[in-house]
Amino acid sequence: MLPYLLFSAAMFSVGVYGVLARRNLLIVLMSIELMLNGVNIALVAFSRLHGGPDGQVFVLMVMAVAAAEVAVGLAILIALFRTRRTVDTGDLTSLKG
Amino acid sequence: MADILWLIPILPLAGFLINGLFGKRLPRVVVEAIAVLGPFASFGLALAAFFHVRHGGTAAFTYFSWMAAGEFSVDVGLHLDGLSAVMVLVITGVGSLIHLYSVGYMHEDEGVWRYFSYLNLFLFAMLVLVLGDSLPLLFVGWEGVGLCSYLLIGYLYKHMPNAEAGQKAFITNRIGDLGFLIGMFALFSLAGTLGIEGLRLKVSALTLGQKLTAGPFQGWTAGGVIEFATVCLAIGAAGKSAQIPLYVWLPDAMAGPTPVSALIHAATMVTAGIYMIARLNFVYVLAPAVLAGIGIVAAATALLAGVIAIAQNDIKKVLAYSTISQLGFMFCGMAAMTFTAGMFHLVTHAFFKALLFLGAGAIIHALGGEQDIRKMGGLAPQMRWVFLVFAIGGLALAGCWGFSGFYSKDAILVGVFDRMSRAGPAWKLTWCMLVVTVLCTAFYTTRLILLVFFGPAGDRHPHKTGPILFVPLAILAVLSAFGGHLQEGMEHLLKPVWRAHASPGPAAHHAALAYSVGAFALGFVGAVLLYGPWRAGLTRFVEGPGRRLHGLVANKFYVDEIYFWTVIAPIKTAAAGVWFVFDKLFIDTLLVGGTGRAVSLAGGGLRRAQAGTVNVAAGGIVVGVLATLGYLLYRVLLG
Numbered sequence: 197m198l199p200y201l202l203f204s205a206a207m208f209s210v211g212v213y214g215v216l217a218r219r220n221l222l223i224v225l226m227s228i229e230l231m232l233n234g235v236n237i238a239l240v241a242f243s244r245l246h247g248g249p250d251g252q253v254f255v256l257m258v259m260a261v262a263a264a265e266v267a268v269g270l271a272i273l274i275a276l277f278r279t280r281r282t283v284d285t286g287d288l289t290s291l292k293g
Numbered sequence: 294m295a296d297i298l299w300l301i302p303i304l305p306l307a308g309f310l311i312n313g314l315f316g317k318r319l320p321r322v323v324v325e326a327i328a329v330l331g332p333f334a335s336f337g338l339a340l341a342a343f344f345h346v347r348h349g350g351t352a353a354f355t356y357f358s359w360m361a362a363g364e365f366s367v368d369v370g371l372h373l374d375g376l377s378a379v380m381v382l383v384i385t386g387v388g389s390l391i392h393l394y395s396v397g398y399m400h401e402d403e404g405v406w407r408y409f410s411y412l413n414l415f416l417f418a419m420l421v422l423v424l425g426d427s428l429p430l431l432f433v434g435w436e437g438v439g440l441c442s443y444l445l446i447g448y449l450y451k452h453m454p455n456a457e458a459g460q461k462a463f464i465t466n467r468i469g470d471l472g473f474l475i476g477m478f479a480l481f482s483l484a485g486t487l488g489i490e491g492l493r494l495k496v497s498a499l500t501l502g503q504k505l506t507a508g509p510f511q512g513w514t515a516g517g518v519i520e521f522a523t524v525c526l527a528i529g530a531a532g533k534s535a536q537i538p539l540y541v542w543l544p545d546a547m548a549g550p551t552p553v554s555a556l557i558h559a560a561t562m563v564t565a566g567i568y569m570i571a572r573l574n575f576v577y578v579l580a581p582a583v584l585a586g587i588g589i590v591a592a593a594t595a596l597l598a599g600v601i602a603i604a605q606n607d608i609k610k611v612l613a614y615s616t617i618s619q620l621g622f623m624f625c626g627m628a629a630m631t632f633t634a635g636m637f638h639l640v641t642h643a644f645f646k647a648l649l650f651l652g653a654g655a656i657i658h659a660l661g662g663e664q665d666i667r668k669m670g671g672l673a674p675q676m677r678w679v680f681l682v683f684a685i686g687g688l689a690l691a692g693c694w695g696f697s698g699f700y701s702k703d704a705i706l707v708g709v710f711d712r713m714s715r716a717g718p719a720w721k722l723t724w725c726m727l728v729v730t731v732l733c734t735a736f737y738t739t740r741l742i743l744l745v746f747f748g749p750a751g752d753r754h755p756h757k758t759g760p761i762l763f764v765p766l767a768i769l770a771v772l773s774a775f776g777g778h779l780q781e782g783m784e785h786l787l788k789p790v791w792r793a794h795a796s797p798g799p800a801a802h803h804a805a806l807a808y809s810v811g812a813f814a815l816g817f818v819g820a821v822l823l824y825g826p827w828r829a830g831l832t833r834f835v836e837g838p839g840r841r842l843h844g845l846v847a848n849k850f851y852v853d854e855i856y857f858w859t860v861i862a863p864i865k866t867a868a869a870g871v872w873f874v875f876d877k878l879f880i881d882t883l884l885v886g887g888t889g890r891a892v893s894l895a896g897g898g899l900r901r902a903q904a905g906t907v908n909v910a911a912g913g914i915v916v917g918v919l920a921t922l923g924y925l926l927y928r929v930l931l932g
Contacts, residue, residue, distance in 0.1 A: 215911050224907070285907040 200241035208234030221276070221283040225269045232262045298354060298371050301338045301381060302420035304331040308413035316406025328409035329392045332416055336385035339378075346378040347786060353426055353490070367487060372426035375786040376571055379636060380423035383643045384561050388416050390765035391556040394651050397761035398552050398658060408448060408550070415441035419561055423568060428477050428487045431569065435473065435533065438562045439466045445557060446549040458545040465542040469532015473569075476525030480576070482508050483518045493575050497792070501579060516579065523576060523583045530566025535617045536624060537594045541853055543617055547609040551654030554609060559616045559650050560643040567623045567639055574632050575792035585719045588628035588709070592726035595621025597850070599733030603740065604846035607664050608653045611741050615690060616646055618730060622705050625727060629720075630795045631708030633787045638701035640783070641776045645689035645698055648769035652683040655762050656745065659755035666741060671750025679758055680746050682770035689773040691738040692731055692813050697776030699809070702731065704780065706805035711797030728808050735816025743824045 207230055214227025236255045243251025277283055308331035316324050345352065355370035373381075392412060399405050418437025425431045439462075447459030481487055483505075484495035501516035510518045530536070535543040546558045557563075570577055570587075577584060595618045602614035619642050626635025657664055659676060673680045689698035709727060713720035788794075823831045835843045845851070902909065 212915055216908055216915065219908065221907075289904060289906055 197241065197245060201238060204234050204238035204241065206234075207231075207237065210234075219285045221273050221285060221288075224285065225266065225273065228269075229262060229266065232258055297338055298342065298352060298373060298424070299356065301335050301342065301385070302371075302417050302424060304335045304338075305413040305416035305420070307331060309410045309417060312406050312413065313410035316410055317404075319406065321405065324406045324409055325396045328413055329389070329396060331413055332385055332389040332392050335416070335420070336382075336389045339381045339385045342373055343378045343382050346373060346375055351375075351789075355426075359429070364485060365481075367427055367429045369430060370426040370488075371424040372489065373424065374790055375788075376568075376636070376790045377423045379640065379783065379786065380564075380568055381420060383640055384416065384419050384423065387560045387643050387647050387769075388419075388556060390768060391552050391560075391647065391651070394555075394654070394762055394765040395550075395552040397759050398654055399550065408445075411441055411444045411448070412553070412556070415445070415557060415562070419565075422565055426489055428480070428489065428492075431489075431572070432473065432477065435529075435565060435569075436470065438557070438565060439463065439470070439533070442466075442546065442557050442562055445553040446546050448549055448553070452548075455548040458542075458548040462542040462546050465539050466532045469529045469539050471529075472525045472527070472532070473529025476522045476529060479510070479518055479522035479525060482510055483515065483522070489572065492573075493792075496576055496579070499579075519576060520580045520583050523573075523580045524586075526569065526573065526576075527583065527587050530569055530624075531590070532566070533569075534563050534566030534620050534624070535594075536566070536621065537590050537597065540594060540598065540617050541856060544610055544613040544849070547607070547613050551609065551650060551657060554613070555647045555650030555654070558613065559646040563616060563620055564623070564639045564643070567620070567627060567635060570624075570627045571632050571636055571790075574627075574790070577627070578630060578793045581716070584628045584630065585716065585723075588625050588712075588723040589719060591621040591624030591628060592723040592730070593621075594618070595625070595730040596726040596733070599730045599737065600846060601849050602737040603733060604843060605737075606667055606847075608656065608666050608669075608741070608745065609650070609664055611666070611737060612646070612649055612653060615649075615734065615737065616642075618734060619646070619690070621730070622702060622727065625709055625723060626705040628723075629705070629708035629712040630793060631704065631711075631797070632791050632794055633784055634701065634704035634708050636787060637704055637780055637783050638698075640779065641689065641697040641701040641773070644769055644776050645686045645696075645773040648682060648686035648766060648773050649690060651762075651766055651769065652679055652686060655679050655758050655766065656683075656755075658762070659758060660753065661756075666744045668751065669745045670748040671746070672755065673746040675750065675755050676758065678763060679766070682766045683746070684742060685770045685774050687738045687742045689776075691735040691817065692809060693735075693817075694810060694813075695777070697773050697779075699813075700777035700780055703805055703809050706731075706809055707797045707801045708795060710804050711795055711801040714801065728812050731809055731812035732816040732819075735813045736820045739817050739820035740824055743820065 211227045211229075211231030211234055214230060215224055218224055218227065236258055239251040239255050239258070241251075243249065243255075273283060276288065280288065282288070308327050311327050312319075312324055319327075342352075352373040353370060354372075355368045357369055359367045359369045361367075392409070395408070395412065399408055402408065415438060418434045418441060420434070422431055422434025422438060425434060443459045443463040446462055447456045450456045450459075477487065480492060480496075483499070484492050486492060486495060496519070499515045499519075501514065501519070503515050505511055505513055505515065505518065510521075513521075528539075532539040543558060543563065547554050549558070598614040598617035598621065602611050602618065605611045605614060619638070623635045623638050623642070626632070626638055656669070656672065656676070656679060659679075660669065663669065685696065689696040692699045692702045706724075706727060709720065709724050713724045848854075902913065
C-alpha cells in the first residue's frame with residue numbers, strides 16, 4: 197500500500213512544484229494534470245484496499261473534469277497567446293492590484 | 294490723584310496701540326505727533342503727581358484683582374510716593390525729549406511707525422515698573438522693558454549683528470530674570486504676600502534669628518531667607534542694570550538707533566535694577582552682608598568698565614562702558630545704604646548720559662554715520678553748539694566741580710567712605726576701586742572730547758544740526774549743568790521712603806570731596822597731557838611695549854571670549870549632543886522615521902504577494918491548503 201501512496205504523493209508534489217516554479221503556462225497546465233493524476237493513483241489504491249468501486253468511480257469523474265479543464269485551459273491559453281503574444285506567467289500580471 | 298494716575302502709563306500705551314495697529318497706513322506727521330504727544334501729556338500728569346507728593350501726599354490705588362488662588366492674590370494697583378514720583382518724572386521727562394529728538398533723527402527711516410510704537414511701549418512698561426504696587430506688576434514692567442530693548446536693539450534687523458545683539462541682550466537679561474523670580478518666590482514664602490506695602494509690614498515684623506518651621510525654607514532662619522532672596526534679586530538687578538557678571542549685553546546694545554541707546558540703554562531702563570533695590574530697601578537693610586557684597590561687585594564693575602572705556606574707539610561704546618561704570622556707582626550708593634545718593638546719581642546720570650548719547654547722535658548724524666573717534670577730530674569749530682552741550686555732558690560725567698555729576702558722585706563717595714569707617718575692611722576695597730574709577734572716568738571722558746572735537750580737522754563738511762535735534766540737547770544741557778541743585782529737594786522727597794539710612798559725618802564729606810576732586814584733576818590733566826603734548830610718546834607706548842596691555846583693554850579683557858568658551862560653547866555643544874541623541878536619533882529616526890519605515894517595510898513585503906503573477910497566487914493557495922491540512926491533522930492527532 198505504502199509504495200502506491202508514496203508514488204502518488206511524489207507525483208502530486210512534482211505537479212505542485214511545476215505549477216509554482218515554471219512560468220510557461222503550457223507546462224503549468226501539464227503540471228496540473230500531473231497533480232490530478234497523482235490524486236487518481238491514490239484513489240485507485242484506496243479503492244483496491246477497500247475492495248469497493250467508489251474510488252474508481254471518482255477517478256473516472258476526475259478524468260472527465262480534467263479533460264474539460266484541459267479543453268478550457270488550452271482555449272484560454274490560446275486566447276491569451278493571441279492577444280499578448282506570450283505564455284510566460286511573469287508577463288501576465290493584469291491581476292495585479 | 295486716583296482718577297488721573299492711571300493715565301500716566303496708559304497714554305503711551307494708547308500711542309503704542311494706535312501706531313502699532315494703524316501706523317503703517319497713517320501719514321508720517323500723524324504718527325510722529327501721536328508718538329510725541331503721549332509722552333508729553335504723561336509728563337504733564339507726572340508733574341501734577343510730583344507736586345502732589347511734594348506737598349506730603351502719597352497715593353495708592355487698586356484698580357482690579359489680577360489673580361487670586363487660595364491665599365495668594367495679586368491686585369493691579371498703582372502706588373505713588375517720592376521714589377516713584379522721581380522715577381516717573383525722569384522717565385517721562387527724558388523720554389519726551391528723546392521722542393522729540395527721534396523725530397529729527399529718524400527722518401530718513403522708512404518704517405518709523407514701528408520705531409515709535411516700540412518707543413511708546415517702552416515708556417508704558419517702564420512706567421508700570423515704577424508705579425506698580427506689587428512685585429508681579431513690577432516684573433511685568435521689568436519684562437516689558439526687556440522686550441522693548443530687544444525689539445529696538447534689533448530695529449535695523451536686516452543687518453545680522455543688530456539682530457544678534459538684540460538676542461544677546463534678551464538672553465543675558467533672562468538669566469537675571471530667573472534670579473528675580475526666585476528672589477520673589479523666596480520673599481513670598483517668607484511673607485505670604487507680594488504687594489510692596491504688605492511686604493514692608495511683614496518683613497518689618499520679622500525676627501531675623503527665628504527658625505522657619507514650615508514651607509520650602511524649613512530649617513532656615515528668617516534672616517537666611519532674606520539674604521537668599523536679596524542675593525537672587527540682586528542677580529536680577531545685575532542683569533537689567535548691566536553689572537558683573539551680566540554686563541556684556543550693554544555695549545552690544547549700542548547696535549540700536551542712537552536715541553534708543555540714550556533712552557533705554559543709558560537713562561532709564563538700565564536703572565530698573567537700582568530702582569528695584571531702592572523699592573525693596575526695607576528688605577535690603579536687613580542683609581548688610583549682601584549689601585557689602587553688592588558694593589564690591591558694583592565697584593569692580595565700575596572700575597572694569599571704566600578701564601575698558603579708556604581703550605574704546607567707537608564713540609557709542611565709550612559711552613556704553615561709561616554707563617556700566619556709572620551704574621556701578623549707583624549700586625555702591627545703594628549698598629552703602631545712602632539710597633538718596635544712589636537715586637540722585639540715577640537722576641543726574643539720566644540727564645547727562647542722555648545728553649551725551651543724543652550729542653553723539655548729532656555728531657554721528659552730521660558725519661553721515663561715522664562712529665570711530667579716530668576718524669573725527671577738529672569738530673569744535675564746525676559744530677560749536679553741539680561741542681558746548683557735549684562738553685557740559687562730559688564734565689558732568691567726569692564729575693567736574695559745579696556740574697550735576699559731581700554732586701551725585703560725591704554723595705555716593707561720602708556714603709561709601711562713611712560705611713568704610715563704620716563697617717570694616719570689605720568696604721576699603723570698594724572705596725579704593727571707586728576712587729580709581731573716578732580717575733578713569735575723568736580720563737576717558739577728556740580723551741573722548743579731545744579726540745572728537747580737537748586736533749586736526751579732516752576734510753569733511755558736517756551737516757547742520759536742525760532745531761528739532763538741538764532743543765532736547767539744550768534742555769538736557771541745562772539740567773546736566775545745574776541738576777546738582779536738586780539734591781536737597783530729593784532728600785526731602787525721598788526720606789519717607791527709606792526704612793533706614795545713613796547720615797555721614799563731616800569727616801566723610803571732606804574725605805570724599807578731596808579724593809573726588811583730586812582723582813578728577815589727575816584724570817583730566819593726564820588725558821590732556823597724553824592726548825596733547827605727549828601724544829607721540831603715547832603712540833610709541835601703545836605700538837611698542839604697551840601693545841599687549843592695550844590689546845587686552847581694547848578687547849574688553851576678552852570677557853566675551855571667556856564667556857563664549859566657558860558658558861556658551863559648552864551649552865551649545867551639550868545642546869547639539871542632546872539634539873542629536875534625543876531629537877535626531879530617538880524622536881526623528883526611531884519614533885517618527887521608525888514607524889514610517891516599519892509600515893513601509895511591511896507594506897513592501899505584502900505588496901509582493903499582490904504581484905498578480907499566477908505562480909505567486911498559486912503558491913498562496915498551496916500554502917493555504919497546507920496550513921488547513923496541517924491544522925486538521927493537528928486536531929485529529931491531538932484529539
